[in-house]
Amino acid sequence: MAHPQETRDKVRRAYVFDRLSLEVAAMKCGVSYGTASRWKNQSAESGDNWDKAQSAQLLSGGSIEDIGRQMLAGLVTQYQASMDELTRNDKIAPALKVQLLASLADAFNKTISASKRILPETSELATAMEVVQKLASFIRTHYPQHANAFTEVLEPFGDELAKTYG
Secondary structure, three states: OOOOHHHHHHHHHHHHOOOOOHHHHHHHHOOOHHHHHHHHHHHHHOOOOHHHHHHHHHHHHOOHHHHHHHHHHHHHHHHHHHHHHHHHOOOOOHHHHHHHHHHHHHHHHHHHHHHHHHOOOHHHHHHHHHHHHHHHHHHHHHOHHHHHHHHHHHHHHHHHHHHHHO
16 A cells, blocks of 8 residues: 655654654554655665654754763664674674673673763663553554554653653
C-alpha cells in the first residue's frame, strides 16, 4: 500500500523533532517499522539524513542536559554497533577480542559514570524508554490488533514520562 507524502513527513517529524524511536514514530503514524526504515534510508541516500537532522535540532534548541543526553545516546549506539561487530566478526583473534571488549566496557562504564554526575535522571529515563520500546515491539508482534490503542495512549504517557524523568 502506497502512503501519501504527508505520512512520510509525519514519521520524519516524529523522529527528528519529537525524538521518538523510529519504531514508535512509525506506529504513531500508522505505518510499519519496515516502511519507516525504508523511508529513512531512501532519504539518507538523497541527502536528508534523519539522524543528523535530529542531532542538529537537539543542538540548536537544547540545553546542556539535552546535549549530554544526545551524546550519551550516540555512545550507546556506537557501543551496540561495536558489540555487534565483535560478535559477528570471526576473523578477530580471541585474545584481541578480549582486549577490545575490556576496552569497550571500560569506556562505556566511564561514560555512564560521568553521565550520572551530569544527568542523574538519564539512567532512569533510559530504563523507562527501553521498557516502552520493548512494550511497543511486544504489542506489534503479539497483539497487532491493539497497536492503534497503544499509539493513542503512548503520546499522553510520554508526557507523563517527561514530567517524571525530565
